[in-house]
Every structure is written in structure tokens, then in C-alpha cells.
Amino acid sequence: MTNQYDVAIAGAGIVGMSTALWAQRRGLKAVICDANSPGSGTTFGSACTMATYACVPINSPSVITSLPSLLFSKQSPLTINYLYALKHWRWMLSFLLNCRQSRVDAIGAELGALLRQADAGLDPLIEDIKAEDLMVEEDCLYVWSTKKGFDGAAKGNDLRRRQGVEMEELNASDVRALEPALQMPIYRGLRFRGTRFILHPQKLVERMQRRFAELGGVTLLSSVNSVTFNDVGTTANLADGTSVNAGHFVVAAGAHSKSIDGAGLEKVPLGVERGYHVTYANHRNKLSRPVGWAEAGLYATPMELGLRFAGTVELDDLNAPPTLERGAYLRRRATEMFGSLDGDADDWLGYRPTLPDALPVIGPSTVSDRIIHAFGHQHIGLTLGGLTGRMVTDIVTGKERTPNVSGIGSQRFHQG
Template identity: 45%
Template sequence: MSTPRSHFDAVIVGAGVVGVASALWAQMRGQSVALIDPAPVGSGASSGNACTLATYACLPVNDPSVFANLPYYLFSNDSPLALSWGHALRHPIWMMKFLANCRATKSRQIAQELAALLAHADAGLNPLIEAAAAEDLIIANGQLTVWRSATAADADRAGLKFRRDQGIPFEELSGAEAHAMEPALAFQPARGVYYPLARHIRDPLLLTQRLHQKFTELGGQTIAKAVTELSDEGAQVRVHLGQDDVTAARVVLAAGAYSAQIKGGGAEHLPLQTERGYHLIYKDLGHYALRPVGWVEGGFYTAPMAQGLRLAGTVEIAALNAPQNPRRLDYIARKGAELWGDLPAPDATWMGCRPTLPDALPVIGPSPSSSKIIHAFGHQHLGLTLAGVTGRIVADLLEGRQPNLAIGGLSAARSFL
């Protein structure tokens, strides 16, 4: 039996979809790579998402409408956003930075950064899907967004114009046309938009596992341990695992919402918080939706998947380790019944933590604490969509090469306001 390696070209910390995609890209480029995470591969937020490759989703949560709707968001039981007041009071600077990024000029700058990154999303993910023989998990049937009220649809006109200006293809639909695309909807929308190039994943967890399997076949090593600290030792970076440390020429910190808990990586100095998301699964109702459906006023997605019908979304600003909030699950179930008619009790529920910075942009690039440590976290609602292009950028940086797209706006050294 061969002795396990203790030194690698690259160590990837975090086995969510972003970490696994980064590991596979680097391994495909011929590097020796270790992927380290105490949790099972893909078991966190990567498994509980809305299943959608949302290449059209360039408009951030930071939107000027937040100011006008803030009382409703904070105090209504019917709001898609929930806030833990205790958590907000413990992190007032983060909340102030989030609101500052909702100004019209900042929101548009953020949208432009996201649009530029999303334009490369498919090119980053498709080679990994092909390498992992995961084409059977990808459904190319577009995505439908609906508004129940004409007032809400009119309020989003500027956002649609921005998407069109970025070259994102979509078709505007009447309420009748939208309902004809999804005849199981319990109400006829006032308006709809169809994104024909959007795709969705039948099983996000299985996709991450397939990518990991290919990584392993190519010689990648996986270590199921917790990383407590990273230390730049000059010629290498030491990855502290307790009694069995490993070293690497470079380390990628891709631990999502947990990245700031690892000492020495630089993330502990960044305003990284969580947007907690929830989902419900109805295993016998997968036929209700023909494609992912986003209901704007409801603040959630419905997606048909291998496990059934998944209702996923909403935003809860709360601590990383706070218990599951049953009111969020009740909200999704209640709104799901408005969208699809009477629903049975869900067969499964889930809560996960999206890694979020106050400007809704990920951090991708060198850590301020060490040029040998690369950050790749903070993808908020777009981890699945952006995993492939993030991994490709990471592989370029590991090789000391300039990526083929500008990433200066994603730097950990940005102001975050």
C-alpha cells in the first residue's frame, strides 16, 4: 500500500460544488490536489439549492426597492425575507454596508460585475459536466419567472431592460402565455418572462458527487478532516488538521459560509455572513412543474427534480449556527399552496447557509493575508451556477496565470462599502 501524500501542488478547503469544481479543474490541468472537508462531498448549501443554472440572474439582492419595502420585509409575516434582530444588532456594520450597496449606482455596478461573470458560467461548467459524464443530470427546458400582479411586474421593467442590454435572451409573456407554459399553476399570472437558455439540474448533490468521482479517478485525494488554520511558511502553506497536517504550494479557501472560521486564511477579516435558505420537497409532485418557476412576489423557486417537486428560496439573515426557523418553512408551504393549489405535507425539509458578503458579490482571488492563499467563496444564491467558472479562474491562479476575464471587482481588497 502506498503512503498517502502529505504535500500537494494545491489544497482545496471545502467540498461544496465550488470547491469540488475548483479541485477538478486543477486536477484536469495536471496538478496534484487534495480536497479537504469534514462533511460529505456536496452535503451543504450545494445540495439544497433551487437546482437552476441561473445564467440570467445578474440582478443582486441589493436593489433600491429594498428601501421602500424595508418595513414590509422586516415586519410582515408574509415577507420572503426574515431577519434575526439579535443577529442584526450584533452585526450593525454589515447591515449598514448591505443597505449602502442598495443605492441605485452601487446596485447597477454590482449587476454589471455579476453579468460579466455569469456570461462565462456555462463555459466554466460544461467541460466539467462532460468530463464527469453528467449530461444526464442536465435539463435544458428554460426557466419561467411569473408576477401575480401587474404592479409588481411593472416595477421590474428596469431590471429586464438591464438584462436585455447585457445580451441575456428572454421572451416577455402575457399572463395567458405564461400559464399555458405551466398549466398546473393555481392562478393565471399577470405577466411572465421565459429564459430559453436556462438549464436545471435533476439532482445537485449527485452532480457534485459525479464531479468528485472524476476528480478521484484522475488521482485527486480527499481528506475528511476539519481545517483549523492555514499558515504561510514561505515556501509552502501548512494546512492544520490536528496531528496529520499537510502542506501545499498554494491553498484555495472555498469553504462557503464557514470560510471565516478558518484562521490564517484571510476570510476572518472580511464581512462574510449568511443568507439562510430553505426548501421543501414533495416527492410525488415532480410533474407539477415542467421547468423551474420563479414567483417574484413569493421570493422562491419551484423546480422539478429527481426527488420530486422542490420549493426553495427566501432569505433569512441570521447566525450561521442558529436553529432552523419553522416559520420560514411554513411560509414556503403557504406560498407554495398559493402557486400550485392545495399541497400535502412535505416529504422533506432543509435549511442551509448561503455565504454572503454585503455587496452580493463573491470573493475570488488572492487572500490579503498571503499570495499563496486563494479565496473562492461568497457566491450567495449563485454557487451552483458560478461553480465552474470559479473553478476555472482558480485553476488559472494556481498556475500563476491571468484569468481570461477581469476579476478585480471580486477582490478581497475591495471596500464592500
């Protein structure tokens, strides 16, 4: 078998396209395979924040105490389909075990180590593709409407401080001075210093793909069904009946990564946190920055397509139909935030790839070190995509992977 490429990548989201560009920067010949257009998956519909402060996992002790209501509510920011929970009880159990405070602190430390390097992973790519115009340097805000909510977030906010997140506590009038259009009750805010957001994540990935092509990279419009490997390389078998030989194969298909046979994913408990958005085309000028409303579990972000309300978590099957109440929930919260909003608004459902310990999988497969896993970025894949691309190419080129985070290999699921 002769390798046509050094690296073949499955999935042209932010993670896969960043990997493709980093591979080129390191002098590797790369091919990327995806039946869908670049950046059109979960990346497209995100809340657009470069959330370098988001080291607090969704796992928290409060999930355990509020579990009964989560199983039966459609009106809370986090909902769990109880039939799904029963069917995937091992995943749920592992998720709940990771809600213990000791685990939350340990996960937060690993996420913090990754997030501190996130800008260093993305910025060289932004410069390469000349995408500075898509980035807005404006500190993101979190807002709490109640004392109870703010006090309940104290441990999480302490964790951020310990991880070096620079943030400033604001009172209600400080928040309203920054964002006068907000109408919901405000108790406290946090301003995350030095953060920024992306005006159009899909455009960012499209520009990456164009630059990749200019530099000789190959994009194949087909998904990967399976991969085989030997000592010198890999063969990816594509849905269109063709195959691609490469020295390394990278699984970067987000929430769909387990659909690729032969990649050693049988024991990796990749789950999905479904999330929704509604984007009001007319109202982008209501905000100057993303505002996360903690009690509502959403962000309002003034992105290129309008004012986007994105968030909520639904633990349910990847293939289940959209839950209509979720869109209605976002619209109701949007009205509470800004009063009535007129004009067109789209509704979207997307799939966050999530492991029960909220950490991504970035590293060689246990079946072969020629297959590299790069998925599971849950709520922060847009933020960590660039860095993941750099880490994957560190591995492929035999450099030490930086940052050297210990808990993100797939072998963590093979122990015991």
C-alpha cells in the first residue's frame, strides 16, 4: 500500500478543517472527507463565543439533586429524555459519577489547561486565512437574574478563578450600562476580560477550506464508512465506493464520529447533548457582545445572521426529531430578555459531541496509533478546534503534544 497522503481527515467542521490547515503548516499532505459542506454541522449553529473561560463542565453536584425534575421537564435549560436515560444507563451513570465536586474540579483543571492554549491554536490559522474581520474583540458577559442563581454558581466561578480566568464582577447597573437593551431582572454579571466572538462560524470554516485548497489540499465530498490500517498506513473507505490511503487517519466527525467502523471506537462512550438556536434576523444591533443568561441556559449573540439565542441541553437520541418545545422555550426567553422581537427567525437543532466526563478525546486510538481521535468537544468545540488541530499534528509528526493534558486519551475508557 502506498500512501497518497500523510493525513486523511473525516469531518470538515471546525475541528477537522483546523487539523487540515495545521497539517499543511507542518508540511504534511492532507485530504479531508465530508459529504456535507465545510462548517455546516454543529459548528454552523453555535453561539459563536471563543469561550476561553468555559472550564466549568456541565457536570455539577446540582444535576444530581435536581435529577427528578430534569427527567420530566421540557421547560428547564437542561432536560433528559427518561427513555433515553434508561437505554443509555451506563453513560448516564458515568455522567452522574462525574458530577461529584472532586471530579468537577479535576475536569475543570484539564479543561482550563486546554482553554489557556486555545487562542494560540486558532490565531495562526486566522492570520493565514485573513479572517480578522470575522472576529470581534469584545468581552463576553454572564448575567444572573437572582441571588440564588449567582450564589449557586460560586463554586464554578471559584474554579474559573483558580484556572486563571480574568473576570470582573458587575452589579446590575454596570451590566445595564454595557448592554442597555437587556430587560430581564439582573442581580449580578461577570465580564470575562480579553475574550472575543466570531461573527459567522461557518464562514470561518469555509475560509479555512478555501485556503487549504489554495495550498494544494484535497477535499472529497463523501463521508467515511470505515477505516483499516497496517504498520505503515491507513485506508479510509468512503461512502461513494472509493478509498484513500494515508499515513494517519483522523476521526473528526463530531457527534457522528462513532459511525466510522474500524477506528477503535466501540468502547468510547461518545454521547450527544442536543442544543438549539433561534436567530432573529432583524435584531443584531440590540447587543454589542454575547450575553449568557445563566438561569436560562442560553447565550444571546449579535452575530452576522442576526441576534442568535443559542443553548439549552437536551439528553436525547441523535436521531430523535427536534423537540418543538425547545424552540418555544428559546423564543419565550428571548422576549423576557428584550421584549417582543419581530421579523424572521430560524430554528435549528445541533449536536454537541460529549463524553460523560466532559473532556474531549484527542489522541491515538487504542487499536492503532495511525488512527487519531479528535472529537468530543461538547460546549467548547469552536473555542478548542484550532488547538485540537495543532495537537493532532503534534501527534502525527511525533512532537510532544502541547499542552500535555493527561486525561484526554481514549484509553481512559478501556481501564477496568
